[in-house]
Amino acid sequence: MTSDLEVPVRGDAALDQATDLLRGARVAVLTGAGVSTDSGIPDYRGEGAPVRTPMTFQAFLASEAARKRYWAGSHLGWRAFGAAQPNVGHRALALLEASGVVSGLVTQNVDGLHRRAGSRHVVELHGGMDRVLCLTCGQQFARQAVADRLAVLNPRIELEGEFAVNPDGDVDVDDAASLVVPDCTVCGGILKPDVVFFGEFVPPDVFESAASIVRRSDVLLVAGSSLVVNSGMRLIELARRRRMPIVVVNRGITRGDSRAAVKVDAGASETLAAFAAALAS
Template identity: 75%
Template sequence: MDIGLEVPTATDALVDEAIALMRDARVAVLTGAGVSTDSGIPDYRGEGAPVRTPMTVQTFLASDRARKRYWAGSHLGWRNFGAAQPNRGHLALAQLEAAGSVAGVVTQNVDGLHRRAGGRHVVELHGSMDRVVCLQCGQRYARQAIAEQLELLNPSIDLDTAIRPAPDGDVEVDDVDAMEIPACTVCGGVLKPDVVFFGEFVPVTTFQAAEALVTSSDVLLVAGSSLVVNSGMRLIERARRRRLPIIVVNRGVTKGDSRAAVKIDAGASQTLIAFADALAGSTAPAGTGTGTPEGSRT
């Protein structure tokens, strides 16, 4: 079957070895930014990734101006970030889950694309940009609703300005002093995207759900992550302690390579499609969430 994205010949034996480990097994999947690059969302650490200073939770909480700067950039970037579509790698994983090969996906991404691809058991370790939470009362909002409020409060914002998207939906913005940001309609509290900022911890219940998925599975597949983020390595360690085979698919070196039973140095999308073709009987629909298969680093 011509799937349009071919795994390099040099990796064929490794792909076959990984498929053999996953066949008739319960597979937990851990994904990183490399899974979403084919949807047009740049990664943090791959070749060509923008050099930027991330917003920390301490900075966000420290000043009203910092929050204005964040929301101004995030509002502009949301148009591109929110419009991204699941690519064939996302669809391949959803297909594998529907076929019973994949038990669920733990993702470090905040783009919501696994859910939109049809994933039914998705643990979003770092939250999702399509939700907003009040830091005072915990009220949650759809991101689109907050975007509409921002547009009403700031009619002079030029949404057609050139945007350089970043992995968390942010962009760089120079002048934010005139920016007005909405408050919680329930208590008047500070609103924040429902994601884990730098300097925050993954919620305990979220990590427990991820850990339960990994420890109840037979194999751990890591796709598109360099495993630099500590939460990912903690899950690798849980799998190692249970002597689960670990498969790593990523362009370039990862922190988990020494623990991997199989390491495939290739793009996430085409490799996941190959897995779906072998284990689920067919590939993810061609032409959905196109993009190139080149960028799969984090």
């Protein structure tokens, strides 16, 4: 089962120490954008990440023009974002869960790649781009179904070419005044991808599900997150208060480094593959 997970990892004391901490423990996992970069989805804050002003929930609600601009960019980005495939890091975590090492996984990513890789106990803190929600009646729709409707209503938007896809699955579009945005087929309300926009809060029940994974575990493994987003740091603080060892795997500095028992400064995919090779049976 592990043959396709054999990714070279430089040997160092931190990696060995982290592996020893995880061995025999119930491991809760928190992942960020760095886990999906090897799937072609860019990082928000890593080296070379573009500087951008994301759509806020307040702007989305207040302005039809903002909603049109967002949906135009999101629709173009969905073609590439939806086609992304799980990488070796996603598969390693699924294998660790199947082997009983990982007790549950919390992700800040909205790409759905953990689920597609085979992880079963997944809490998506910020939602999923493959779902669309009506803000009026709460009806959920498959993203592809909404994408198909949008393409029919706006045949000229199906343009050929390459687009720089942002980490949340959209591209930057300057002019979308003529776009026709699909509405809810149940009540005619405003549709929004089922993700937490900037300016929104993680729903309390979702955060509680994430916290319960941490509480039922012995070690918290953080992979590919700078921990700038407060929802991730709240889980770090929960683990710290419970005196749980914290392992951080990330290239570069994170907000959780001072709280980590071990910091592995390396790529997420290669390190998670090494953990799977050492721990999964």
